Amino acid sequence: MSVLDAWQQRLDDARTDRQRQHRWRTRQALARDTLDFAGNDYLGLAHDPRVSEAQAEGARRFGAGAGASHLVSGHLDVHDALEEALASWTGRQRALLFSTGYMANIGVLQALADSHTAIFQDRLNHASLLDGATLSGARSRRYHHRNMNDLENLLKRSDSVHKLVISDGVFSMDGHIADIGALVTVSQRHNAWLMIDDAHGVGILGDEGSGCVGSTWRSDDVPVLVGTLGKALGTAGAFVAGDAALIDHLIQFSRSYIYTTAQPPAIANATLKALEIVQQEPEHRAHLNANIAYFRHEALHLGLSLSDSSTPIQPLILADESRTLRWAAQLREQGIHVGAIRPPTVPKGEARLRITLSARHQHEDIDRLLAALHDCQQQESL
Structure with missing residues (x-):
C-alpha cells in the first residue's frame, strides 16, 4: 500500500466508524x-438593525479588517474603547479582546499554566478548556459535574503551589449554572485561582446582563473571567477580564493573542452598540x-x-x-x-x-x- 493509499484508508476508516455510531x-x-x-x-x-448599522459604520470608518495583530498595527481606538467598556461592565480593571472564545481559553491556559501547575476542571467543561489544559502541559484532573466535595478532595491531595480551578459559568450542552459562590469558597480554601468561562452567561444573567460572575464577584474571587461576544451580544470574538497584572501577562505570553490578526474593527464597533443595548434595555x-x-x-x-x-x-x-x-x-x-x-x-x-x-x-x-x-x-x- 502506498503512503497516499494508507492515508486514504485511515480517513475512510474514521468516517465509517463515526457513521456506524450515528455520530457523523x-x-x-x-x-x-x-x-x-x-x-x-x-x-x-445579531439581527438588531442598530447593531448591523454600527458594524457597517465601523467598516466605513476603519475598513473591513484590522490588517495585523494587536501588537503590530491592528489595535485601533475602537478596540481600546470596547476593552474599557467590557472591563467596566464586568467590574474588572482591564479586559483583553481575542478573536474567538476557543482562542481565548487556549491562550489563557497556555500563558498561565505549565508542567508545574495543577488544573482542576468540571467534567462537563467546554472542549476549548479541556484542550487548553492539555496544550499547557499542566497536570489536569476533572471533578464530577458541579460536585464541590469531589473538587475539594482533589485539591486536598494536590501539593502543587500553583492550582487553577476552571468551570463553565453556564454549561453549553445542559444549561446548568455553576455555583460560583461554592467555587470561590473551595478555591480560596486551597489557595487556588478560579477561572470561569461565562460564554453562555454574559448578556443574559446578572446585573445589566453582566453574567453569572459579572460585577457580583470581584477579581479577588474570580481572577480569570472569560466571555464571548458571538452569543448573547450577537457579534463575534471573545474577551478575558481581570486585574491589570493578568492582562499584561496575557499580552506578553498568550500565543493565540500575539500571533493572530486582531478582531475586525467593524465587529468591535458593532459590539459596543450591542453592549449599550444590553445595559440599557x-x-x-x-x-x-x-x-x-x-x-x-x-x-x-x-x-x-x-x-x-x-x-x-x-x-x-x-x-x-x-x-x-x-x-x-x-x-x-x-x-x-x-x-x-x-x-x-x-x-x-x-x-x-x-x-x-x-x-x-x-x-x-x-x-x-x-x-x-x-x-x-x-x-x-x-
Missing part, C-alpha cells in the same frame, strides 16, 4: 424562512425569560424529558443517537432547526436535542416547535 456531523445551510432553535443569539442582537432579557418559562411549562405538560435548566439552553434528552437524528430530521422537514447533539460532545447515552430560545422568538414560534415535538412523540407511539 453535517453542516446545515439554513434557509431564510427556517425557524432556528439551535443558535446562541439569545437576545436577538432590560426588556430583551425579560422577554427571553418569559419565553423560557412558557416553553418549559408547555413542554413538561407534553411529558418531554427536559433537563433542569433555567437558561435559554433547554436540552431534550433522547439518549439514543439514531433517535436523536430522526427527531431532528422530522423537525427539519417542518422548517425547524434544532441541534442534534451526540457523543463525544456529550457523554454516551445522553444524546439530545439542544433546544435554544431567543428573545426573537414569539409564543407562536414556540407553539410551532412544541407541536412538531409532539408529532415526533406520536410517530414513535404508532
